[in-house]
Amino acid sequence: MHSHAAVALFVRRILLRSVVSPGEVQALSGLEGRRVQASRGQDLVLPGHGVHHATLLVSGLLARFDQMADGRRQITALHIPGDMADLHSVPMPLPAWGIQALVPSVVLQIPHGDLRGLAERKPAIAMAFWRDTVADASILAKWTANLGRADAVTRTAHLICEMGMRMEAHELDQRHDFALPITQAQLADALGLTTVHVNRTVSTLRQECGVLFEQGRVRVGDWTGLVRRGNFDDGYLMLDVKA
Amino acid sequence: MHSHAAVALFVRRILLRSVVSPGEVQALSGLEGRRVQASRGQDLVLPGHGVHHATLLVSGLLARFDQMADGRRQITALHIPGDMADLHSVPMPLPAWGIQALVPSVVLQIPHGDLRGLAERKPAIAMAFWRDTVADASILAKWTANLGRADAVTRTAHLICEMGMRMEAHELDQRHDFALPITQAQLADALGLTTVHVNRTVSTLRQECGVLFEQGRVRVGDWTGLVRRGNFDDGYLMLDVKA
DNA sequence: CGGCACATTGAAGGTGGTCAAATGGGGTGG
DNA sequence: CCACCCCATTTGACCACCTTCAATGTGCCG
Structure with missing residues (x-):
């Protein structure tokens, strides 16, 4: 995918939740950045290190992470x-979190100055950016709730539903068949489980809901069953708000 | 505490992380809202219900929460x-989360329109609000990480350190002796544990680090030990960034 | 063909959950 | 002023989900 296509994806993502004037859309679409290739497992942003650009994912898969003292993530x-993985860093350039490429990925590093300038000149864009980070925080809150109160199978089912819905909402794929090139070890880091238990959990969902992880894609046989198993309600994704 | 004093606290909290001109400080200080008294356990905002105001806590203790299908929180x-518990709701007036008073509390409900207007007229204030929600998200990310990867005692120690540091940073109390009128059942909801296990965990910390919960206050005998026990590093609280 | 990373499976152990009951404290009403 | 009740804390016994440790299977790529 070309860089400007990624910017277009990002703009579409912003338009998903915010009303922005044509002129402002154009200003957003004109954003440019440095194209960077990341290898599998590479850290693009280290926890506690300052950054001067935001990271727009062009292709691949990124994870924001926190690191424990013993190195576990x-x-x-x-x-x-199409996601801006750390739009947060625009108002807060010294993040506590890091960003990691889970597969070989291409990103566009967009200077904070450009984004901040845009936000300062156009209040509607400032509000749209703010709204985007709030939607991100809403997802984070749901992860917190699931880690605290849902068991392994429920959590895993929920995550699969979430990623499917997001892929579909961003018009990248269909909810029941989408690209998610993630290993079980990486899933474990996302779900707060061990690799071994993720394996058993995934195997349960394969039997119960026809969930298949194959060749970097997820296919869901019984979507309704998976939604039920994961107690999934997409309200928190803020996909139908328009403000 | 008087309402205008609460607004002053909020302004000070904003100034903790953002540089704002005197005129803008004055505009912020002029914010007004409806004063509302909440009883213990009362829900001020219900998950999935629209709101038209942000909730500034004057006195007491509030919790943002997510609710499972079976009612567990x-x-x-x-x-x-001094915290604005849902500044998020300004750009996103249909939140998936709820807000609950953990003790009898007084809040100031500030109309979204006033806050949005302020943000639209003053880019620096928009940026300051955005920054505030990002700091909130940074804390949330840390909670996620702890729920996923830290055991009960570590999580509890970490939470106590966090609340102590926040109380001190906001000049409400000292880190080793501060007001936190929370029950063990409420702590359990925050830590992703059961009441019973919170009790055992708190008892461990009482022995190991001299942590006492008494009359709505927390006193910490061995702060350094507690920091070590909780793997606490205050970077994620974003207390020393000024932008 | 060999190496490596990932997936899978088995067995045993531990952290934290569940169920149940006792203790303690603060407020209210008799 | 005491009795009572409600709620929170505390403790004990048992159980289960998930971890840990270890080994085997499998697909991809050099």
């Missing part, structure tokens, strides 16, 4: 193409 | 006086 967000 | 944030 907890993934706190997954990002698909 | 997971607290995703604790708010102390």
Whole structure:
């Protein structure tokens, strides 16, 4: 995918939740950045290190993560193409989290200055950016709730539903058949489980809801069953708000 | 505490992380809202219900929470006086979360329109609000990481350190002796544990680090030990960024 | 063909959950 | 002023989900 196509994806993502004038859309579409290739497992942003650009994912899969003292990681967000993985860093350039490529990925590093300038000149864009980080926080809150109160199978089912819905909402794929090139170890870091238990959990969902992880894609045989199993309600994704 | 004093606290909280001109400080200080008294356990905002005001805590203790299908709750944030518990709702007036008073509390309900208007007229204030919600999200990410990867005692120690540091940073109390009128059942909802296990965990911390919960206050005998026990590093609280 | 990373399976153990009951404290009403 | 009740805390016994440790299977790529 070309860089400007990624910017277009990002703009579409913004338009999903915010009303922005044509002129402002154009200003957004004109954003440019440095194209960077990341290898599998590479850290693009290290926890506690300052950054001067935001990371727009062009292709691949990114994870925002927090690191424990002993090096173990907890993934706190997954990002698909078109996502600005750390729009947060615009108002807060010294993040506590890091960003990692889960597969070989291409990103566009967009200077904070450009984004901040845009936000300062156009209040509607400032509000749209703010809204985007709030939607991100809403997802994070749901992850927190699931980690605290849902068991392994429920959590896993919920995550699969979430990623399917997001892929579909961003018009990248269909909810029951979408790209998610993630290993079980990486899933474990996202779900707060061990690799071994993720394996058993995935196997349960394969039997119960026809969930298949194959060749970097997820296919869901029984979507309704999976939604029920994961107690999934997409309200928190903020997909139908328009403000 | 008087309402205008609460607004002053809020302004000070904003100034903790953002540089704002005197004129803008004055505009912020002029914010007004409806004063509302909440009883213990009362829900001020219900999950999935629209709101038209933001909730500034004057006195007491608030929790943002997510609710499971069976009614069990997971607290995703604790708010102390001076906190705007749902500044998020300004750009996103249909939140998936709810807000609950953990003790009898007084809040100021500030109309979204006033806050949005302020943000639209003053880009620096828009940025300051955005920054505030990002700091909130940073705390949320840390909770996620701890729920996913830290055991009960570590999580509890971490939460106590966090609340102590926040109380001190907001100049409400000292880190080793501060107001936190929370029951063990409420702590359980915040820590993703059961009441019974919170009791055992708190008892462990009482022995190991001299942590006492008494009359709505927390006193910490061995702060350094507690920090070590909770793997606490305050970077994620974003207390020393100024932008 | 060999190496490596990932997936899968088995067995045993531990952290935290569940169920149940006792203790303690603060407020209210008799 | 005491009795009572409600709620929170505390403790014990048992159980289960998930972890840990270890080994085997499998697909991809050099």
